[in-house]
Amino acid sequence: MRREQQKALRSARIARDRLNDALEGSQLAVFDWDVSSERVRLSATWPVMLGGEAREMRCTAQELFALVHPDDVERVRSSARDTLTGRIPRYDVVHRVRRLDGTYIWVHSRGKVTGRDPQGRAIRFAGTNADITPRVTAEERLKEREMQLRQLIDTMPAAIVVFATDERILFHNRAYLELTGLSAEAVNGKRMKEVMGETLYAIVEPHVRAALAGHTTRFEQRVVDPSGRTVDLEVVYMPLRDARGRVTAAITVRFDITRLKDLDRMKDGFIAVASHELRTPLTSMRGSLGLLEAGVAGELSDEAQGLVTIAMQNCERLVRLVNDLLDLEKITSGHGAFRIALLDWPAVLRMAIDSSRGFVESYGVAFELERPRDLRVRGDEDRLIQVLSNLLFNAAKFSPRGSVVTVSAKPLADSWVRTSVRDRGPGIPEHFRGRIFQRFAQADMGEDRPAEGSGLGLAISREIVERLGGRIGFDPAQGGGTEFWFDLPGTLDAATQ
């Protein structure tokens, strides 16, 4: 009998140790309250939760309540009372508890009445306490982050809307309401079409579809805001993806670019005026010199003739400079629409060579068009002739008299076409190569600098080629000289906008 008792005691101890191990592992603290005696037994994990050493403890219920945060204690007491009286089946409260070092932790307490006397009065009440401080802190941080993000998004000067795949609006910021004059109620959960109205929706529908299909699109739009102000917008539609990369929603951001546009319009106006103001005196200067040179004011001496010629040449140069500066400005600012077409490339090359012959003859250089193939290039004919003329002009300038400048075109992968202009000149000095496409780069050439040209030809050429979605560069040619080249797509659908 005694042995059996010992055996039972041993198993009970083992069971208790296992339970304590499990509790320690799960960081659960257990309480067992003998209601009639007010005594509470606490598991060894209880003092650990409060920052002490692991040992089983006994205390009174009042001592336990005294550990609860003053702001939470009433809630805890009434919940315990209600559980004891049977008003609620379970005790389930989240509250703060003071640790030994005086700081508070968040605890999730759960329990129930485990024994009642024949009159139905609770005699035992047991349950667990779990330290959920990390979770509560994380939730608080998340809430705070969300609030900060919300404020950030609301203070952003862009109108933002997030919509689901069924085009219902999931989220919007304050700027969107300000731009549209709508209330949050008129937007939240509503479909895009409903919110925007038929007319506006018809404009954005392709973009909505594209974003939900996984593509980013952008366009410019002019709208009138609720105050009657005309607003220039840059609108971006973008897909939003989940961790697996599937499109789960889309976002549209509208940037107010009115000020930029206004500045742009001011600049356009300024350029038009500057263009006029610069060209008008140049017209008079060049005209007067031309008439002098033609002998309108009588025969000129050789010396006078020489001086007039110098003045004339520099006048011409100034005219080219003004024209090129304005041209470059027009291209870089995105004005002066390009007329994009699929061009009969050999014909364009011939045209460029023919139109360059006049000014190039003086350099004593010949042009040859190498094996013209039947190629198509996507671009603006006039602008590409301008590029070719610049390259031909440069090639002629730097070629020795009597040499040949070779123009060629060859197909690249994906229907792209490489066009090359090769000279037999001295090549480009090493120190100059990195800057050759910059504006006025030739200014750094010192004594080698050619007298003609505005110094903008290559900068303009690069702008044109890049605006057409292509690339431009140069390589030292085999056997001396330099080969300038540019690559452009040869099909119309090669989207390069």
Next chain:
Amino acid sequence: MTASALARILLVDDQRDIRSIVGLALGKIGGFKVKVCASGEEALASAKDFVPDLLLLDLSMPVMDGVATLKGLRASGLQAPAVFFTARMKPEDAVRYEELGVLGVIPKPFDPLKLGAQLRDMWKKRGAEKKP
């Protein structure tokens, strides 16, 4: 209206320099009979005394610009074709002026020595179009 010879040109430009240069270039070198006016108003006033074959008008002038001057001259019964000078040419403008029945637009700066030949070319092309 004759398509055979371009002899008489009415030049309207508010800038004295341009008037002297163009006057000299067209008169002394081009061999045209040129009447020079400094404004649209002056051109309207002189329309009775000088019947030109061609009008050469600066586009940007104060008070009456080139277009207003042209309309004024047309209203006074002058049907001579016109050519504009401009320092602010934009590609889309060319179409607008064509609609006004303008032979062409000469951008500034221009070469005064070639101006006469340019005007004769424009004149001839128009003559060819007008012939049955």
